[in-house]
Amino acid sequence: MEHLNHDEQHISDRSWKPMLHKDVDPEIMNVLKVLVDKLPQLPVHVHKLIKLASDTESDLHEVAKVAMSDPGMVSKILKAVNSSYYGLSKKTENLHLAITLLGFQEVRKVALQYGLTKVFGEGWIYKGYDTRDLWEHSYLVSICSETLVKSKNQKEAGRLLTLGILHDIGKYALYKLAVLMKKRGVRPFGRKALLSEVNLLEKEEALFGVNHTIVGDMLAQKWGLSERICAVLGYHHNPSFWEIDNIPPEYLKDVVIICISDFIVRHLDGKSKQLPEPAPEYFDILDLTLPLDNIITTKLLEKIEDAKDFVSNIK
Numbered sequence: 001m002e003h004l005n006h007d008e009q010h011i012s013d014r015s016w017k018p019m020l021h022k023d024v025d026p027e028i029m030n031v032l033k034v035l036v037d038k039l040p041q042l043p044v045h046v047h048k049l050i051k052l053a054s055d056t057e058s059d060l061h062e063v064a065k066v067a068m069s070d071p072g073m074v075s076k077i078l079k080a081v082n083s084s085y086y087g088l089s090k091k092t093e094n095l096h097l098a099i100t101l102l103g104f105q106e107v108r109k110v111a112l113q114y115g116l117t118k119v120f121g122e123g124w125i126y127k128g129y130d131t132r133d134l135w136e137h138s139y140l141v142s143i144c145s146e147t148l149v150k151s152k153n154q155k156e157a158g159r160l161l162t163l164g165i166l167h168d169i170g171k172y173a174l175y176k177l178a179v180l181m182k183k184r185g186v187r188p189f190g191r192k193a194l195l196s197e198v199n200l201l202e203k204e205e206a207l208f209g210v211n212h213t214i215v216g217d218m219l220a221q222k223w224g225l226s227e228r229i230c231a232v233l234g235y236h237h238n239p240s241f242w243e244i245d246n247i248p249p250e251y252l253k254d255v256v257i258i259c260i261s262d263f264i265v266r267h268l269d270g271k272s273k274q275l276p277e278p279a280p281e282y283f284d285i286l287d288l289t290l291p292l293d294n295i296i297t298t299k300l301l302e303k304i305e306d307a308k309d310f311v312s313n314i315k
């Protein structure tokens, strides 16, 4: 496994910092506002499911009722449970049974994926951007966050699942922007994006004049998601660039869990170089001891492999 040199990872050594909201060129901000405004609302029932995901009191019938309001969502849930992953000898059409077999949390994730597909369209590929890969990445980050948070608090675990699934929605919006630009013959802003040593956020800023954390926050606000979700989406890469006191303390733990999970998933995928590793003090917040090999336990690896199997079955 790849070992990172932690001596080189100090935040103060990192001269490049991602843009903040206030740094975005006003003209680009106007274009973005129009684009975000044009994106559909998150369907109401998906919104309800996000709320249910944070509520320990919600039960199977409640989830089934929300899912049943949309035949497309029902078929996604049935497709997941009837996939080879569950090895049922006979396919089921029974939604209650499907929800019981899948488990509450899987249903929420399938429903969220379905909702995002409704907003951004079925999987599509554009210049190396693949929304199906992005879905798999988000799903794995959500599984990893849930595993890293040691608390037995169901509410916290449910919230992290949702944050994991949603953390990169800004990327979907940027991809839409890329397609629009291509259609209209607008050239990307800069050539810097082509350089291999440039990090992921730097590439986005060179291409679009903005990065996915800022757009994610804007989109989550348009969808009326909670202040916490908007903030975590906006700050989720800060631990790779900024000191701790740049993140509001009330959101710090969630931001750190998502950022570290994101890093672990990319590391396992051979993409850890896309962004700098979060600084060691962020690992301390979660009582995690570096190096990364200590944190990536057999249990975590098993969960991630399992999740990959599941995702490939419902893609």
Ligand SMILES: [Fe+2]
Pocket (backbone or CB within 6 Å): 167, 168, 212, 236, 237, 262
């Ligand atoms: Fe991200």
Ligand SMILES: [Fe+2]
Pocket (backbone or CB within 6 Å): 137, 141, 167, 168, 262
């Ligand atoms: Fe991510």
